[in-house]
Amino acid sequence: MEIKKKLVVLSGAGISAESGISTFRDSNGLWENHRIEDVASPEGFRRNPQLVLDFYNLRRRQLKEVKPNLAHEILAELEQNFEVYIITQNVDDLHERAGSKNVIHLHGELKKVRSVKDETQIYDWEDDCNLGDCDEKGDQLRPHIVWFGEMVPEMDNAAEIASEADIFIVIGTSMQVYPAAGLIHYVPKNCEIYVIDPHLENQFTKHENFLKTPATEGIKILRERLLK
Structure with missing residues (x-):
């Protein structure tokens, strides 16, 4: 053989x-009109988790429209x-x-989310992820994306x-x-x-x-x- x-x-x-x-960032350094640090960093998520969740929810929806x-x-x-x-x-x-x-x-993967407290708690996720969506321990879920500054x-x-x-x-x-x-x-x-x-x-x-x-x-x- x-x-x-x-x-x-x-x-x-x-x-x-x-x-x-769309590619990761435009020539002006923005990602879909957002500063990278606002939507792709742990600090951005702490500052405004709803903005970050909305941003990735939109990406996840767009994924259903392409092949x-x-x-x-x-x-x-x-x-x-x-x-x-x-x-x-x-x-x-x-x-x-x-x-x-x-x-x-x-x-990382758009169609997965993970616990903010335990990065090994990863879940398949097809639809929007919102504030209040938690793992079984009650911890908020976040996009399963490697952000700037993360391992x-x-x-x-x-x-x-x-x-x-x-x-x-x-x-x-x-x-x-x-x-x-x-x-x-x-x-x-x-x-x-x-x-x-x-x-x-x-x-x-x-x-x-x-x-x-x-x-x-x-x-x-x-x-x-x-x-x-």
């Missing part, structure tokens, strides 16, 4: 943007030929909805997976957000690295493996190469 090569993907906002999900695009679908299809792991900075569930089975969310619980797991990659694909990420961007330094020396992004300048891999294109266009090209 042939052993499949391990293909590890680091995905970011650029892959979801083609499904209609996976061709890039998500091709990554899922590659599981037929490779052992695929998706490490994503995105908080949407589009990789899972496209059919990817091994997805690690570095920055990234899945980082060690992601680093271990990256360290075993035969092929490593960076797709739709600015490579500016750490520690996620540092995963590329964990890949083995003999690992083949591919980068797909229309905005990045190449400092990550050899020239022919750098595709300065949107996610859907680049992954179509790369699929042909990988399956040759």
